[in-house]
Amino acid sequence: xxxxxxxxxxxxxxxxxxxxxxxxxxxxxxxxxxxxxxxxxxxxxxxxxxxxxxxxxxxxxxxxxxxxxxxxxxxxxxxxxxxxxxxxxxxxxxxxxxxxxxxxxxxxxxxxxxxxxxxxxxxxxxxxxxxxxxxxxxxxxxxxxxxxxxxxxxxxxxxxxxxxxxxxxxxxxxxxxxxxxxxxxxxxxxxxxxxxxxxxxxxxxxxxxxxxxxxxxxxxxxxxxxxxxxxxxxxxxxxxxxxxxxxxxxxxxxxxxxxxxx
Amino acid sequence: xxxxxxxxxxxxxxxxxxxxxxxxxxxxxxxxxxxxxxxxxxxxxxxxxxxxxxxxxxxxxxxxxxxxxxxxxxxxxxxxxxxxxxxxxxxxxxxxxxxxxxxxxxxxxxxxxxxxxxxxxxxxxxxxxxxxxxxxxxxxxxxxxxxxxxxxxxxxxxxxxxxxxxxxxxxxxxxxxxxxxxxxxxxxxxxxxxxxxxxxxxxxxxxxxxxxxxxxxxxxxxxxxxxxxxxxxxxxxxxxxxxxxxxxxxxxxxxxxxx
Numbered sequence: 001x002x003x004x005x006x007x008x009x010x011x012x013x014x015x016x017x018x019x020x021x022x023x024x025x026x027x028x029x030x031x032x033x034x035x036x037x038x039x040x041x042x043x044x045x046x047x048x049x050x051x052x053x054x055x056x057x058x059x060x061x062x063x064x065x066x067x068x069x070x071x072x073x074x075x076x077x078x079x080x081x082x083x084x085x086x087x088x089x090x091x092x093x094x095x096x097x098x099x100x101x102x103x104x105x106x107x108x109x110x111x112x113x114x115x116x117x118x119x120x121x122x123x124x125x126x127x128x129x130x131x132x133x134x135x136x137x138x139x140x141x142x143x144x145x146x147x148x149x150x151x152x153x154x155x156x157x158x159x160x161x162x163x164x165x166x167x168x169x170x171x172x173x174x175x176x177x178x179x180x181x182x183x184x185x186x187x188x189x190x191x192x193x194x195x196x197x198x199x200x201x202x203x204x205x206x207x208x209x210x211x212x213x214x215x216x217x218x219x220x221x222x223x224x225x226x227x228x229x230x231x232x233x234x235x236x237x238x239x240x241x242x243x244x245x246x247x248x249x250x251x252x253x254x255x256x257x258x259x260x261x262x
Numbered sequence: 263x264x265x266x267x268x269x270x271x272x273x274x275x276x277x278x279x280x281x282x283x284x285x286x287x288x289x290x291x292x293x294x295x296x297x298x299x300x301x302x303x304x305x306x307x308x309x310x311x312x313x314x315x316x317x318x319x320x321x322x323x324x325x326x327x328x329x330x331x332x333x334x335x336x337x338x339x340x341x342x343x344x345x346x347x348x349x350x351x352x353x354x355x356x357x358x359x360x361x362x363x364x365x366x367x368x369x370x371x372x373x374x375x376x377x378x379x380x381x382x383x384x385x386x387x388x389x390x391x392x393x394x395x396x397x398x399x400x401x402x403x404x405x406x407x408x409x410x411x412x413x414x415x416x417x418x419x420x421x422x423x424x425x426x427x428x429x430x431x432x433x434x435x436x437x438x439x440x441x442x443x444x445x446x447x448x449x450x451x452x453x454x455x456x457x458x459x460x461x462x463x464x465x466x467x468x469x470x471x472x473x474x475x476x477x478x479x480x481x482x483x484x485x486x487x488x489x490x491x492x493x494x495x496x497x498x499x500x501x502x503x504x505x506x507x508x509x510x511x512x513x514x515x516x517x518x519x520x521x
Contacts (some may be wrong), residue, residue, distance in 0.1 A: 024437040028444050034460055035447045039301075042455035043309045050308060128457035176290035180297050189297070190304045 003096045004104040011108030026117045033065045033121060036189060037129045050193035055130040056220050060191055062125050064216035067147055068188035070113035071154040071211055073106050076178060079162025080171035088257060099159060099250045106155035107148075114147060134221055142228050146215040149235035153210040156242035157182075159249075166253040187213030207238040265362075269370055291332065291380035298324055298450075299387060313454040318394025319482045320450055325388025326407070327449030327474035330414025332380030338419040340372035342443075345429040345436035355518050365423075365509055381411075397481045406480065413495035414473035416502040418446065421468060423505030430512030442468065449474030453487070472497045 040061045044054045052060060079102060082088045091098045125131050134140060161178045165171045183189045185199075186208040192200060203209050214231045217223045223231060302324060306317035335342075348354040348368060357364045388407065392399055399407075425442045448456070448464045453475060456464070464471045472494050478484075480491035 021435075021437055024441045028441050031441075031444050032447055034456070035451055038451055038455045038457070038460075039305055039312065042312050042452070043305055045313070046309065128460070173285065173289040176293045180293040183297050184300055189301050194304055194308060196304075196307065 003094075004100060007096065007101050007104035008108030008111075011105035012112040014109065022116050025113070026121055029066060029069050029117050030121045030124060033062050033125060034128070036065055037061050037125065040191070041129060050191060052191065052193065052222075055132045056222065057191070058129045059131045059220050060187075060216045060222075062122060062129065062131050063219045064187045064191070064212040065189070066118035066121055067114075067150060067215045068182060068186055068212040070118050071110045071147065071151040072179075072182055073109055073113075073154060073158055074175075075102055075106050075155050075158025076161035076164075076171055076175045078102065078105075079159060080165035080175070083162075083165040084170060092254075092257070097250065099246050102159050102162075103152065103155045103246075106158070107151050110147075110151035110154070132220075134219060136221065136224075139218065139221055139224075142218050142232065143215060145232055146218050146235060149232065149239055150211050150215055152239040153207055153235060153242060156239070156246050157207060157211075159246050160242065163246075163249045163253050166256045182208055182211060185209070186211040187216055191216075207242065210235040210238045270373055288376060288379045291377060292383055295328060295380065295383035295387065298328065302450075313452045314484065315452040315482075316395055318391045318396070319478060319484075320452070321391025322388050322395060322397070322481060323391075323474040323478035324450035325384045325386070325391055326410055326414065326477050327384070327446055327470070329381045329384030329388065329411050330418055330473045331443070331446050332377045332384055333411060333415040334418040334422070335377035336374055336381070337415065338369050338422065339374050339377070340368040340370075341419070341422045341426050341439055342436060343372060344368060344426045345433075345439065349429050349516065350433060350435065352518055354516060358516075364513065365506070385411075392481065395482060403481065406477075409495050410477040410480075413498035414477070416495070416498035417469065417472055418443070420498065420501030420503070420505035421445075421470070423502070424508045427505070427508040427512040430515045445470050446473065451475065469497055469501065 037058055040049065041054055041058050043049050044052070044057050049057055079098070082091060082098075088098070091101070094101060096104070122131065134143070157178065161174055162171060164174050168174065185203050185206060188211070192203055192209060192213045195203065203213075214235055218228055218231065299321065302317060302320050305312070306320075310316070312320065348357065354364070354368075357367045360367060385407070389399065392403075397403070422439050422442055425438045426436065428438065429436070445464070445468050448460070449470045453461045453465065453471060461471075465476075475484075476487045476491050477494050479487035480494075482488070
C-alpha cells in the first residue's frame with residue numbers, strides 16, 4: 001500500500017512541478033473545450049440535439065472533455081518510453097511491479113489534473129457558455145466515484161497499449177489510434193447520444209464510455225437513482241476486466257524482456 | 263542554394279531511415295484528419311446549418327487549416343523543439359558558429375516530409391467539402407487554394423516563431439509553442455458561433471481564423487469575411503515578419519549554456 005501511495009504522490013507531484021506546464025495544460029484544455037462547446041451549442045440553436053437542450057448539452061460537452069483529458073493521461077507513452085530507453089530494467093527490481101506502479105502513478109496524476117485543469121476550466125467556461133452544476137448533493141458523490149473509476153479504466157487502457165512496445169518497439173502510431181478511439185467513442189468530443197445508432201451499439205460493448213460519457217451523464221443528472229449505480233457498476237466491471245488483461249499482458253511482456261548488462 | 267538543397271536531401275534521408283517512426287507519423291496525421299471530419303459529420307447529422315454554415319463549408323475551412331498546419335510542421339518542425347534543444351539545451355551554439363542564417367539552419371535541420379500526408383488529407387477534405395457545398399473549383403479557385411495554404415503556413419509559422427522566441431526572455435520548454443499550435447482548432451469554427459471575445463482573439467491577436475473560415479468565406483461568399491479574405495496572404499506575411507523580428511531581437515538575448 002505504502003509504495004502505491006508514494007507512486008501516486010509522485011505522479012501528482014510531477015503534474016504540479018512545472019508551473020508553466022500547469023498553465024499551458026489548462027489553457028490547452030480550455031481552447032479545445034471552447035471550440036467543442038461553441039459548435040455543439042450553436043447546433044442546439046433550433047432545438048435540443050439528441051434530446052439535450054443547451055444547458056445540459058453544454059455541461060455534458062465541457063465535463064466529458066475535461067474528465068477525458070484528466071483521466072486519459074499518457075500511460076502508454078510512459079510505458080513505451082521505459083521499454084525503449086531500457087529504464088524497464090530498473091523497474092523490475094522495484095518493490096511494486098510495473099502495472100501497479102503505473103496505475104498508482106496515473107491515479108495521482110489524474111487527481112492533480114482534475115484539481116489543476118478540470119475545475120478551473122469548468123469555472124471559467126461558465127463565463128461564456130450555459131453550464132450547470134448538479135442540483136443534488138448525492139450527485140457530487142456519484143461523480144467523484146465515477147471519475148475515480150474512469151481514471152482506473154483510463155490508466156489500464158493506456159498500460160495495455162504501452163505493453164505493445166514490447167512487440168512493436170515504439171508505440172507512437174498505436175498511441176495516436178488509441179487517442180482517436182478515446183476522442184470519438186468515449187463521449188469526449190461527440191456526445192454518445194449524438195452518435196449514429198450503430199456506433200452507439202459498438203460503444204456499448206467497449207470500455208471507452210467509462211472514461212467520459214458516464215461521468216458526464218451523472219454530472220448532468222441525466223441518469224439518477226438505481227440507474228446511476230448501474231453505470232458505476234459498468235465502470236467497475238471494465239476496471240476489473242482490464243485489470244485481468246493488464247496482469248496477463250504484463251506476464252507476457254516480462255517473458256520477452258532481455259536485459260543486456262547494466 | 264545548392265548547399266541548402268544538399269542539406270535538405272540529407273535530412274530527408276535521415277528521416278526516412280526509420281520507416282516505422284515515419285509511418286507512425288503518417289498514421290497520426292490521417293487519424294487526426296479522420297477525427298476532425300467525424301466530429302463535423304456527427305454534428306451535422308443533427309442540424310442543417312451552423313449559424314449559416316453548411317457541413318461542406320465547414321469541411322472546406324477545416325481542410326484549408328489542416329493543410330496549412332501540415333505544411334508548417336513539414337517546413338518549420340524545428341519550432342517545436344527550438345526551446346528545449348536549442349535555447350535551453352545550448353544546441354544553438356554550433357548553429358551560430360556557422361556562416362548560414364541560424365533560423366534557416368534550425369528549420370532545415372528538422373524539415374520532415376512526413377506531415378505532408380496531412381497536407382494531402384487536408385486538401386482532400388477541402389475538395390470534398392467544396393463538392394458538398396456546391397462550390398465549383400476552376401483554375402482561379404485552385405490558385406487561390408495554393409495562395410491561401412502558403413499564406414496559412416506563413417501565418418502559423420509566424421505565430422509559432424513569436425511564441426518560441428519569447429523563450430529567449432521567459433525560459434520555457436516549448437510548451438507555449440504546442441499550446442499556440444493547438445489554437446488551430448479554432449480555424450474551422452464559424453466565427454458567429456464563438457463567444458465574441460474568442461472570435462476577436464482568433465481574428466486579431468492570434469489570427470488563426472485566417473487559416474480556415476476566413477479563406478473558406480472567399481469561396482462561399484459569407485459576409486463580412488469574404489470581402490477581406492483576399493488579404494489573408496498579407497496577414498500571413500505580416501505574422502511571419504513579426505515572428506522574424508522577435509526571433510532576431512531574442513537571439514541577442516541568447517546566453518549559451520557552455521557547449
